[in-house]
Amino acid sequence: MKRVITLGQFIIEKQADFPFAKGELSRLLRDIGIAAKIVNREISKAGLIDIIGETDSVNSHGERQKKMDVYANEQFISALRSGGECCVVASEENDEHILIESEISKHAKYIVAIDPLDGSSNIDVNVSVGTIFSIYRRKSVDGKATLQDVLQKGTEQVAAGYVIYGSSTMLVYTTGKGVNGFTLDPSIGEFCLSHPDIKMPKDGNLYSINEGYYTHFPLGVKKYIKYCQVEDEGTNRPYTSRYTGSMIADIHRNLIKGGIFLYPTTAQYPNGKLRLVYECNPMAFIVEQAGGLASTGYDRILDLDVNELHQRSAIFIGSENMIKRAEEFMLAFS
Ligand code: AHG
Ligand code: MN
Ligand code: MN
Ligand code: MN
16 A cells, blocks of 8 residues: 655655755645645636636736636735745736734744635636746845845746646645645545656647737747647657646646647737746746746747846747757747
């Protein structure tokens, strides 16, 4: 009988020396795990309770907030607030960063950036959605943490992960020592190690992109899409197109099977649609740690300067050889 290893046991027993105190990491991931279980519970019965559909409010991206966006955001902020390890939360759903000022958090050293619900357009139609988180250590040494503590390069992340609410609910994270996946066992309410040491295949035959924007893509992207569609047995083409509208689901599938996800610049999003701080950087950290690559089509995502909380970026993320091939098209046709 294989021994069940819970997330908490894994961090204490197996987590190759987290650069900082394991206790702090395990408490942070415990807090995130608690909120994830609560969000999972509501998502799994979304059609039965008044939690699908939209609110009257619009976030700073001009997106009408789904009820689940707001609910998930509240759960994660509340769990981080009461956990005591986090001094600032930066969320897709809040225009400004949120200072966590409480007795229990006054010595807190960690910044958590979060996309509380990724793929929220899918929540009403029962397609997988997720939560993305990124963890930094504050740089400022005394007084209140500041926005500068949030605007750190992706290479400064001390941990990153995501929860995918799909056919099963999984938590996948890295602290820079590889990537491990945990599946929620609802019967015991624990995330249990199910995907140790995830490695992204160097090649794949899945490509994920919203081809509806084809006319507005850069020429290099158009040429790469045609390359994916050409018959060539030697390179396993034509590839299969898979695009769900939840980056978390597309990237998770590609992490396991191999593949490439692209959200290039478009007319509507001249700097790309996806947000650097709480979507691109955490997913880039995880994919690189699993052996994949993540770039803008030209530059490494993790090296990008971070100047604004809701800064957007183009993103090409996935299997090493597929990213390199796509970048060759961007270079050749730029
Ligand atoms: P969010 O739901 O957090 O706002 O993110 C949605 C993102 C991402 O998950 C997805 O890949 C992309 O938006 C889909 O955008 P398009 O509908 O423009 O393809
Ligand atoms: Mn959104
Ligand atoms: Mn998102
Ligand atoms: Mn979101």
